[in-house]
Amino acid sequence: MTDAARRTGTTQVYTWEPSNQAIAARYGVRPEDVVRFDTNTSPAEPAGLAGALAGPFDPSLNEYPDSEYAELTAAAAAYTGVDPGEIVVGAGADEVLDIIAKTFLPAAGAAIVPIPTYGMYGVLTSQRAARAIAVPRRGTDGAFGLDLDRLLPLLAEAQVVWLAVPNNPTGADEPEANLLALLDAAAALGPQAPAIVVDEAYHEFTGRTAIPLRDRYPHLIVVRTLSKAFALPGIRIGYAVAARATIARLERVRPPGSVSTVSATIGAAALRAPATAVENVRRLVEERSRFAAALTAAGWTPHPSVTNFLLVRIGSHEQAEEAAERLLHRGLVPRTFGPANPLRGHLRLTVRSAAENARLVEAIGA
Numbered sequence: 001m002t003d004a005a006r007r008t009g010t011t012q013v014y015t016w017e018p019s020n021q022a023i024a025a026r027y028g029v030r031p032e033d034v035v036r037f038d039t040n041t042s043p044a045e046p047a048g049l050a051g052a053l054a055g056p057f058d059p060s061l062n063e064y065p066d067s068e069y070a071e072l073t074a075a076a077a078a079y080t081g082v083d084p085g086e087i088v089v090g091a092g093a094d095e096v097l098d099i100i101a102k103t104f105l106p107a108a109g110a111a112i113v114p115i116p117t118y119g120m121y122g123v124l125t126s127q128r129a130a131r132a133i134a135v136p137r138r139g140t141d142g143a144f145g146l147d148l149d150r151l152l153p154l155l156a157e158a159q160v161v162w163l164a165v166p167n168n169p170t171g172a173d174e175p176e177a178n179l180l181a182l183l184d185a186a187a188a189l190g191p192q193a194p195a196i197v198v199d200e201a202y203h204e205f206t207g208r209t210a211i212p213l214r215d216r217y218p219h220l221i222v223v224r225t226l227s228k229a230f231a232l233p234g235i236r237i238g239y240a241v242a243a244r245a246t247i248a249r250l251e252r253v254r255p256p257g258s259v260s261t262v263s264a265t266i267g268a269a270a271l272r273a274p275a276t277a278v279e280n281v282r283r284l285v286e287e288r289s290r291f292a293a294a295l296t297a298a299g300w301t302p303h304p305s306v307t308n309f310l311l312v313r314i315g316s317h318e319q320a321e322e323a324a325e326r327l328l329h330r331g332l333v334p335r336t337f338g339p340a341n342p343l344r345g346h347l348r349l350t351v352r353s354a355a356e357n358a359r360l361v362e363a364i365g366a
């Protein structure tokens with residue numbers, strides 16, 4: 001989602017990322033020269049995936065998918081080290097987040113959104129006709145961590161807390177002590193505790209996870225995706241891990257066939273061969289250091305990142321907009337932030353291939 005989501009009258013209007021074709025047409029470049037620095041995806045499909053699809057690839061397409069997604073669920077369970085009954089799958093993390101919102105967030109309810117963060121949390125909250133309680137995160141000197149002094153007193157008002165760990169768009173991790181303090185404060189509310197959603201879309205870049213805490217905190221829901229480290233956003237596979245009773249509630253809302261048989265088959269194979277993700281992460285983390293150093297040498301200021309993207313301070317909002325336009329005229333698409341956003345003087349840049357990153361660095365000085 002772009003930063004242009006806005007409210008007109010009573011209707012929330014969202015705008016999504018423009019297509020390569022739309023960008024090419026607008027900036028007069030060839031579609032094949034467009035590079036997405038705005039979507040936190042990987043520069044290439046996972047190497048070795050074909051090998052991971054053992055045997056001929058022939059999912060039966062004349063039937064509906066297995067409504068329980070037993071194979072995909074088993075693969076996600078084995079990958080995360082939990083029982084299949086502690087997993088629910090969906091069409092990308094976004095659908096899993098949607099299922100969580102439909103399950104836990106009633107109309108006229110409230111969700112806590114520590115900002116800045118992933119835009120879909122606000123979108124899903126407003127789609128439920130619920131109220132988003134925006135709680136500013138600590139600034140750069142607090143490494144964009146949660147401001148617990150502000151957040152904890154609001155817990156009793158909310159049915160859901162949306163949390164990205166590591167966070168998008170800051171690229172920062174969350175200290176485990178903060179997470180535990182939040183979970184303890186929620187647990188102290190007993191049956192009124194809000195669902196604490198820990199969106200670990202970028203988990204594989206840190207190796208840290210809240211999954212082991214699910215036994216102690218039945219309100220904890222960890223969300224994962226194959227879109228980032230596994231480099232498979234095109235197949236749309238995500239899943240949640242939580243205590244059995246929580247998963248049972250999500251299962252009642254999950255659509256029976258939103259993940260195609262083709263996607264479920266590829267997703268299960270990828271989860272059974274996590275070495276492809278490990279290698280992708282190794283390559284991107286190495287490239288992240290090089291990219292950050294080159295951006296710094298070019299006069300921009302990347303914040304520390306534990307993910308596959310960099311939040312980069314450019315200067316004023318106007319300077320950031322001007323820098324974005326310069327990149328877009330070369331087909332390089334950064335994530336921008338609107339004038340009302342606290343990150344308005346920044347761009348967010350996905351770590352792409354060495355050659356693509358070099359194209360961007362060259363464009364800064366051009």
Ligand SMILES: Cc1ncc(COP(=O)(O)O)c(C=O)c1O
Nearest residue numbers: 092093094118164168201225227
């Ligand atoms: C924090 C976070 N959660 C979820 C998603 C979406 O994941 P998926 O592609 O699985 O829907 C993203 C994608 O950028 C993200 O940054």
